[in-house]
Amino acid sequence: MSDSTPIEKGLACPKIDTYSIVSNLKGCEGVFEASALEVEGKIHAFITPDTVDIQRIERHLESSLDQSLVLPASYHRLPQMPYTNKGAIDEEELVLWLKRSVTENTSTEHLLRPAQIHVREIGSSASSISSVPLSPESPAWKDQYLESQLPEKRLSKPLRNLRYICMIIYRRIFAVIFIANMVPYIYLLLKGTDCPTLATACSINMLISIVIRQENVVNALFYMALLVPRSWPLWIRKNTSKVYHLGGLHSGCGVSATFWFAFLVAEASLDAVKNSTIRPGEKIISTATLAVSYAIMVLLTVMLSFAYPSIRRKMHDQFEQVHRFAGWTVLILFWTLTILLVSDYSGPSIPFAKVLIHTPAFWCLVIITVSIASPWAQLRKVKVTPEKLSNHALRLHFSHRNNPVPGSFVRLSDNPLMEWHSFATIAVPERNGFSVVVSKAGDWTGKYIASPPTEMWIRGVPTRGVMNVAHCFNRVVIVGTGSGIGPCLPVLLSAARNNIQVRVLWSTPKPRETFGDEVVDGVLSADPNAVIWDTRVDGKPDIVKLVWGLVQESQAEAVVIISNPALTKKVVYGMESRGVAAYGAIWDS
Template identity: 70%
Template sequence: MSDQTTLGMALPGLKIDTIAVTSNLKGCEGVTEAFTIEIEGKVYAFITPETVDTQTIEKSVASSLDENIVRPAGYYAIAQMPLTPKGQIDEGELAARLKGYEKSTDDLLPPPKVHFQDNDSKLSSSASSVCSKGSPNNTSWQDQYLESQLPEKQLARPLRNLRYISMIIYRRIFAVIFIANLIPFCWLLYKGTNCTTLATAVSCNLLPSTLIRNDNVVNALFWLASWVPRSSPLWIRKNAAKVYHLGGIHSGCAVSATFWFGFLVVQASFDAFRPSLVDPTRKMISIPTLGVIYAIMLLLTIILTFAHPSVRRKIHNQFEQTHRFSGWTVLLLFWVLTFLIIVDFTGPAMSVTMVTMHTPGFWILIVITLSIASPWLHLRKVDVVPERLSDHAVRLHFDYRNNPVPGSFVRLSDRPLMEWHAFATIAVPDRSGFSVVVSRAGDWTSKYITNPPTRMWIRGIPTRGVMNVAHCFNSVVVVGTGSGIGPCLPVLLAAAKSGIKVRVLWSTPKPQETFGSEIVNGVISADPNAIIWDTRVKGKPDMVKLVWGLVQESQAEAVVIISNPALTKKVVYGMESRGVAAYGAIWDS
């Protein structure tokens, strides 16, 4: 090893990676906290407690750290890390102390135990290491999996594509619901029916389609899934963790309701020319009723068209607005239609009130209306404390409520009637409030990174999402790319308290510069051997191979990934097709 490397200076071919050094230090025996800073091309390591043997730590780092990374020029054992008012490690204070130690001044804290590397010392490759032997910070570990061949997928291509791509749980739920509706649909089409029966069938499908999107219902289902004991057989927990595919109920029932309504349109069109069974002086279906039916059918067709995945991906904002405003209009027209049909089928000697009380669709509409209205009853404009992390990201701090459940998200907007954006909540244990990380991904996010807001609209309550399923497992590999680490972080911070063993793979450009030391330190505190892959330095890795390596190294029960659609699908398919449970967003709404 060269003198320059020993002294913590970068030579050509070597790089300064304070994150990797910090992670390595935290994996060493006796170290409770560590932080590394770089000043004028030299790296300095601060560790706690002050009783730690810095010479042993130095030997451990030298033998286990990637040989292409610059070693610290000095190791400083201190009583505790200085913190900023926001709870982050104060790099400026550490730099000031470093200068004070070098000048041996008396006005600072007592000098810590300091060990400077000896230029003439030749560290043996067999030096005993107190760091984790399987540390993924060892480049050879990463290369082993990046250069190796993945094991063969378990099923033949047609079967595995059918199971893991074409017929994921979401689509299976959709298929079951649609077939369950198709059987009575065909029977009534053959036997004959009336408009009231068809209207009830439509309402019975719209009810679960609406309820399954209610924040409280979603939270309740995730809560039930998390209550499956982690001592249960893995196959039970693997299936319970698929709870986030519940969107299949929403789309399956919504499409079925539209088909039933199409049947109603045809039936009503014929009934508009038939005499009423309760009053021969008028038609079975009045012209106003028929007009409302046609209007609803038009709106349902528009909603389904914009909700198709290929259309939704291209014009998401238009999809969201169409879904909201057309949906509200359909709900209003359904109320009108319900009373019009009741009037059409009520004879002169019958009480409209009594017929209404005995109409199932009336009571179903009440529940649907309350379900749709409930999130808007929680609409509020709240104060925001922005923390600009970089030109790429901003962190927004909220204190209107305390510590949402790890793995939950909130919806934010500056125009509550036009667009909403979901962001994962970051709740720090034993600290009030929560925060979200907004990274640059379009015009809306760019606007708030450039000019961070001080007030924003929030709708509904924090709602559990896919990261929450990590609580179903005893050990899990958490994968994030870019700002995807935001949804992961609260689960990581709560993992130790929940008795969950986590391993972390975070791939992102310039993690320290982009997201700040608090987030990076949070990742490392959850997993001292976390792989934080700087894509600006190392390029984009083969994520499937790295994830597979982490699963094998940690013997994890499952993988949870937060990333873009393409990479999420690639990793989930790559794991599931090889027998590893994997979970990631499916962008079903």
């Protein structure tokens, strides 16, 4: 059987399913892109690149597809797929080529002309389409991308701003959680209720808000998202990869808990002047219970105020300290409140312990306490081997743990009670331990770059972050700016082992001088044609145009970016509004 001619097969089975064929073709090792068309009762498969092993692909389909399905009558290897101006595979072009090759009796040596990126000028008519050749070997290819016009964004401006900015998954989860709480909230406000019921509602929301941030829970959620096979349809993987937006549960339940507690304080204030029916001569709510309730309400209000995005950005260190110390105080006070409420609402004839263990808030507090305490139970001071890369960057090597999952981060501190900083773990295959890259971004990082540490405090376990979602895709464009290459590097180093095809865009000043040869060579080992843009030499590029060019060139399924908030939001919006899945940090924790 020759690779250069179509492989003819008999069509013995009646069921035609090109969708299943394409999904299985995309799951074959070495296949970049695939399409399957039914033409005159036969299925024809088209595969890129033109170096794939047709016999191996044929055997893969025969063993993996249901026996009731029709197999392709022919397989055609192409250097690149043709695309429409909307970024979809141009099936009409494939059919025309197929008919032309049959008429001219040609083999697959007569391949489609090299595919092109079709781009439409913004605000222009449909006729003003230009083409940019896909030739990364050409020294001017980056300039061609930058000079080209991006295609029009999907949807009208109000709709796309609503969809891709105002109502991202995080905010949609927040809205669902908050509305789900407000329905029973309004019902009980109108119907009437008691403080134990309100304490239960508040404690359930607090439980969800805290547990969803617990490191082991976060890792489990990412793990489940990555269980989705890469052969499954892209729309499923695009949505499961939004797992890092589940912080919407944290904020939604946190805000809802505060609202429920405000209701509890109001109810307790009313009950504090009403006579108890089970304890003659006393009020329903004791003075101690009321005082603790008001103290918790003050602390929750302060925490919520500091968590407001604009205040949090300006006062991040204070936000963390308030969240930590006020949160611990609220936990202690809530335990006190629960015990006081059980005492206030239980009669002398019922044992206190029996009432307590039948109180939902009690068990919620048990789980909350364990969740908060568990990372601190793993607090330890570890040895660090520093490697000064430059006056702007430092690499710290750790040996206490081997090879964290690519796309995870650790928290480091020199003062555990006051300040913590998160850094991406860089695990080098077949090498013990891991490292982190510290880039100068403020007083704390500047201090350690100037005087490298030999010991650091570390808390909890390495936790998966947004870069981990790159493993959900077969082909991905990874974008980093400055020290953002740190979180990208472990995914890049493990890409070949995990059968992920990557293209890299790294924009940074003086890459080798700042980050060293090992980091730069690591990037190039994953993508020999990586775009490493020296901003000191070429200035700042139009990242969105470069990313779009790389997406079209590599036929990537997704983009993952690690950068500053402004650029991350710009690239994610620029890609998603044009139909490309894009992922970046949302700074919600």
